[in-house]
Amino acid sequence: MQITVTINGTNRTADAEPRTLLVDFIRTNLGMTGTHIGCDTTSCGACTVILDGKPVKSCTILAAQANGHEVRTVEGLKQNGSLHPIQAAFKEHHGLQCGFCTPGMMLVGAALIEDNPDATEDEIRWELSGNICRCTGYKNIVTAIQAAGAQVKETSA
Amino acid sequence: MTTTAPRTTFEVGGLGHSVKRREDDRFIQGAGNYLDDIVLPGMLHMAIVRSPIAHGRIISIDTSAAMAVEGVVAVVTGEALAAHNLAWMPTLSGDTQAVLATDKVRYQGQEVAAVIATDPYIARDAAVLVEVDYEDLPAITSPQQALEEGAVLIRDEKEGQTDNLVYEWETGNKDSTDRAFAEADIVVSLETHYPRSHPSPLETCGAVADVNPADGQATIYLTSQAPHAHRTLFAIVAGLPEEKIRIISPDIGGGFGNKVPIYPGYVVATAASLLIGKPVKWIETRSENLISTGFARDYHMKGEMALTKDGKITGMRASILSDQGAFFADAQPTKFRAGLFHICTGSYDIGTAHVSARGAFTNKAPGGVAYRCSFRVTEASYLVERLADDAAWKLGMDPAEFRRKNFIDKDQFPYHSPTGFVYDSGDYHAAMDEAMSLSSYSEWRQKQAAGPTADGKLIGIGLASFTEVVGAGNSREWDIAGLKMIDSAELRVHPTGKAILKLGVKSQGQGHETTFAQIVAEELGIPFDHIKVMEGDTDNTPYGLGTYASRSTPVGGAATAMVSRNLRDKARKLAAHLLEASEDDLEWEPGKFTVRGTDASVTIQEIAFAAYTNFPEGMQAGLEGVHYYDPPNMTYPFGTYVVVVEVDPADGTWKVVEMTAVDDCGVRINPMIVDGQITGGLTEGFAKANMQWITFDDNGNCIGSNFLDYLVPTAYETPKFRLGATVTPSPHHPLGAKGVGESATVGSPAAYVNAVLDALRHGGHDIENIDMPVLPHRVWGALNGIEALP
Numbered sequence: 001m002q003i004t005v006t007i008n009g010t011n012r013t014a015d016a017e018p019r020t021l022l023v024d025f026i027r028t029n030l031g032m033t034g035t036h037i038g039c040d041t042t043s044c045g046a047c048t049v050i051l052d053g054k055p056v057k058s059c060t061i062l063a064a065q066a067n068g069h070e071v072r073t074v075e076g077l078k079q080n081g082s083l084h085p086i087q088a089a090f091k092e093h094h095g096l097q098c099g100f101c102t103p104g105m106m107l108v109g110a111a112l113i114e115d116n117p118d119a120t121e122d123e124i125r126w127e128l129s130g131n132i133c134r135c136t137g138y139k140n141i142v143t144a145i146q147a148a149g150a151q152v153k154e155t156s157a
Numbered sequence: 158m159t160t161t162a163p164r165t166t167f168e169v170g171g172l173g174h175s176v177k178r179r180e181d182d183r184f185i186q187g188a189g190n191y192l193d194d195i196v197l198p199g200m201l202h203m204a205i206v207r208s209p210i211a212h213g214r215i216i217s218i219d220t221s222a223a224m225a226v227e228g229v230v231a232v233v234t235g236e237a238l239a240a241h242n243l244a245w246m247p248t249l250s251g252d253t254q255a256v257l258a259t260d261k262v263r264y265q266g267q268e269v270a271a272v273i274a275t276d277p278y279i280a281r282d283a284a285v286l287v288e289v290d291y292e293d294l295p296a297i298t299s300p301q302q303a304l305e306e307g308a309v310l311i312r313d314e315k316e317g318q319t320d321n322l323v324y325e326w327e328t329g330n331k332d333s334t335d336r337a338f339a340e341a342d343i344v345v346s347l348e349t350h351y352p353r354s355h356p357s358p359l360e361t362c363g364a365v366a367d368v369n370p371a372d373g374q375a376t377i378y379l380t381s382q383a384p385h386a387h388r389t390l391f392a393i394v395a396g397l398p399e400e401k402i403r404i405i406s407p408d409i410g411g412g413f414g415n416k417v418p419i420y421p422g423y424v425v426a427t428a429a430s431l432l433i434g435k436p437v438k439w440i441e442t443r444s445e446n447l448i449s450t451g452f453a454r455d456y457h458m459k460g461e462m463a464l465t466k467d468g469k470i471t472g473m474r475a476s477i478l479s480d481q482g483a484f485f486a487d488a489q490p491t492k493f494r495a496g497l498f499h500i501c502t503g504s505y506d507i508g509t510a511h512v513s514a515r516g517a518f519t520n521k522a523p524g525g526v527a528y529r530c531s532f533r534v535t536e537a538s539y540l541v542e543r544l545a546d547d548a549a550w551k552l553g554m555d556p557a558e559f560r561r562k563n564f565i566d567k568d569q570f571p572y573h574s575p576t577g578f579v580y581d582s583g584d585y586h587a588a589m590d591e592a593m594s595l596s597s598y599s600e601w602r603q604k605q606a607a608g609p610t611a612d613g614k615l616i617g618i619g620l621a622s623f624t625e626v627v628g629a630g631n632s633r634e635w636d637i638a639g640l641k642m643i644d645s646a647e648l649r650v651h652p653t654g655k656a657i658l659k660l661g662v663k664s665q666g667q668g669h670e671t672t673f674a675q676i677v678a679e680e681l682g683i684p685f686d687h688i689k690v691m692e693g694d695t696d697n698t699p700y701g702l703g704t705y706a707s708r709s710t711p712v713g714g715a716a717t718a719m720v721s722r723n724l725r726d727k728a729r730k731l732a733a734h735l736l737e738a739s740e741d742d743l744e745w746e747p748g749k750f751t752v753r754g755t756d757a758s759v760t761i762q763e764i765a766f767a768a769y770t771n772f773p774e775g776m777q778a779g780l781e782g783v784h785y786y787d788p789p790n791m792t793y794p795f796g797t798y799v800v801v802v803e804v805d806p807a808d809g810t811w812k813v814v815e816m817t818a819v820d821d822c823g824v825r826i827n828p829m830i831v832d833g834q835i836t837g838g839l840t841e842g843f844a845k846a847n848m849q850w851i852t853f854d855d856n857g858n859c860i861g862s863n864f865l866d867y868l869v870p871t872a873y874e875t876p877k878f879r880l881g882a883t884v885t886p887s888p889h890h891p892l893g894a895k896g897v898g899e900s901a902t903v904g905s906p907a908a909y910v911n912a913v914l915d916a917l918r919h920g921g922h923d924i925e926n927i928d929m930p931v932l933p934h935r936v937w938g939a940l941n942g943i944e945a946l947p
């Protein structure tokens with residue numbers, strides 16, 4: 001079937017089996033490999049994308065369900081040649097090591113600070129509880145999200 | 158923390174600078190290149206058919222229904238591989254392992270057949286249609302059961318194997334240790350199981366094999382922590398000429414030891430590409446990763462300490478029964494059957510010790526990898542640190558005081574341990590002092606003495622003062638499958654003063670592209686961000702044994718320092734030529750040579766240019782070199798961890814209130830990266846103490862085959878960490894660095910468990926042991942006198 005999604009602001013259409021998972025559609029049909037697969041059971045969050053403004057795990061919904069909707073992936077974080085504050089903060093605060101969970105972590109963080117740039121450490125940890133990182137111990141991920149929140153607030157003030 | 162100011166500016170970024178990581182630019186933009194991101198023209202996809210049972214004889218395999226699916230190109234069975242002599246492969250511990258089973262299946266999840274198709278969905282569809290008939294055999298699910306008289310023989314195909322014993326191994330001095338125990342005032346003893354765990358890096362294992370049918374050139378993209386060693390083993394397994402094999406290990410999404418072994422999937426994908434003449438991709442699902450690839454630990458341990466009544470340890474005994482799974486595939490040095498478990502005297506000056514170990518085959522997946530660990534040092538550290546707390550409790554001593562009393566003193570280094578290690582350096586008292594102070598240890602003891610919290614929680618304080626042994630190896634003692642554990646670095650400085658550094662090790666997230674560039678920056682004064690670091694391509698990097706057991710900085714880092722120094726020697730000659738001065742009159746500071754007592758100087762960039770444009774007659778052009786480093790000894794990182802917990806006696810749950818970690822990994826190249834390694838390791842240690850657990854039912858069904866059953870901590874469960882440091886340089890490493898990737902995973906589990914037991918003991922419950930993971934129902938059972946809860 002023909003599936004059309006608005007991905008990072010651009011309409012893209014591709015032909016895919018109805019059973020195609022959104023993550024496979026993004027990675028294979030659209031050739032965007034920044035979204036990763038870590039568990040197949042909605043547990044790890046490596047495949048997190050933003051669907052109509054909300055973080056979802058793209059391994060557990062069908063591409064067909066995203067037909068006609070807006071999807072944002074890690075490739076869409078950078079705008080007009082500038083890193084998103086969450087990207088800059090992950091580098092600045094050493095919020096990543098192997099980088100495999102990073103796109104999902106950053107998208108959850110980006111969605112969170114859009115809603116609540118003042119999120120406390122405990123609130124951030126709760127929001128991240130659907131995403132697994134095996135390298136960092138989370139400390140610097142939390143710090144990076146807090147710093148990005150502060151940056152967003154300062155810019156919009 | 159004793160440390161010296163960096164010798165380079167932040168912009169140059171030598172030792173001691175927390176410069177930001179160079180690899181991050183691609184990772185934060187979704188532009189990494191992990192294995193599953195690799196797509197080659199005409200590429201096929203492979204799915205593996207696995208055994209649903211733990212032990213059984215294969216009666217028949219019917220592939221016809223699978224072959225009939227449109228898009229299926231081939232179905233490979235063990236029989237087909239046997240025709241090419243590929244049905245079995247050697248393991249890293251000198252055993253053989255089935256690639257695809259031909260006779261029996263020996264664990265749930267074992268590889269039986271593989272389907273190759275044009276699409277990954279089709280490959281999986283067809284894999285379900287491969288019909289395999291099994292005759293069930295009794296499953297052996299514990300090493301104790303395996304060694305019982307009359308136990309069914311798991312390895313009936315193995316010549317000379319008449320029982321399920323894998324190995325027996327011992328070291329130390331039995332007689333003097335027995336004497337110490339006979340003369341002891343007090344003996345403390347502990348039996349505990351370090352449960353089976355799985356490293357489960359977030360990226361699973363996989364391969365893309367691309368064998369060119371025209372010339373037989375095999376390019377194999379592999380999730381490999383040790384690409385060079387894998388190339389050699391591939392040459393041996395597949396009989397391919399080694400020059401025709403190129404292993405490329407792309408960006409790796411975490412390894413933690415899981416990506417050290419060679420897996421059947423790698424071999425089948427390569428064989429399939431060879432037979433079909435097209436590239437073949439294989440990527441594990443998470444379940445496949447958890448049930449079939451390198452597990453860790455699974456040691457049934459008994460430890461004893463002989464003590465004087467005033468608290469001095471006079472002897473130690475440890476005996477191990479190891480659950481090896483169906484094949485002996487431990488990734489560890491050939492000479493040591495139980496890895497480095499015999500470092501189990503830890504940080505203590507114990508006059509004599511004896512260690513004995515046995516391993517048994519069971520109907521479980523093979524592996525025995527060093528999960529964020531240097532070859533079983535994690536089990537060793539856990540045993541001795543649990544015993545230390547038990548001993549202090551029995552003696553009525555404070556566990557910090559007990560440790561201080563028994564620490565190897567800083568003046569005793571190099572320290573010869575009773576089981577044959579030579580500890581390079583340490584100052585255990587200093588790390589303990591720092592940990593006591595940072596954690597407000599005595600205040601916590603006072604709070605504990607005041608009784609439970611207002612809401613009835615029991616306060617517990619747990620310690621661990623670990624000593625690690627990392628950086629394998631030296632070529633005298635250390636090899637894996639015969640390959641000596643050296644490592645290498647090749648450095649090429651380009652005419653414009655930029656450089657490329659090529660390494661035999663391979664990062665899986667540790668930040669090599671930054672840290673190793675910083676080593677060159679320190680030694681040559683070339684800014685770290687002018688140095689490209691290349692790893693993981695066997696055609697384009699010098700030979701090395703890879704990254705695991707915290708060996709990259711101790712061995713690969715040393716090689717990098719040495720090759721940089723060799724280039725500096727040549728640079729001095731070039732500088733003398735350019736400055737028309739004698740080499741002896743030149744003074745070096747990072748980045749330039751100056752003629753002593755003058756302003757005349759020449760920068761490393763000018764020298765590099767001259768190496769290709771203006772070199773003296775008789776000198777070879779270029780500023781390049783390669784160095785193979787054979788370390789004189791291992792390095793011995795150490796530290797003291799303090800954990801404060803609150804245990805709820807009503808339901809057995811426990812929460813970490815504070816976790817303080819003081820690590821001494823010698824000289825820190827990039828402190829930011831070091832701290833990141835430590836917080837990661839502390840989390841893995843917490844995971845094992847609190848939740849992570851692979852177990853099996855009586856039929857050998859794996860419980861823990863996905864992230865819903867195999868719990869790993871998220872940000873929400875993970876404790877908050879407070880870090881401290883002391884710096885005791887390694888005397889034999891060119892930079893004084895010791896390696897840090899695993900210290901926290903090695904040292905911390907005992908601290909968490911000790912804290913829970915300390916809470917219970919101070920709460921009036923004299924409980925000897927709760928096995929990890931310290932699950933609430935186990936704590937509750939212990940508090941209520943109910944034993945044998947699973």
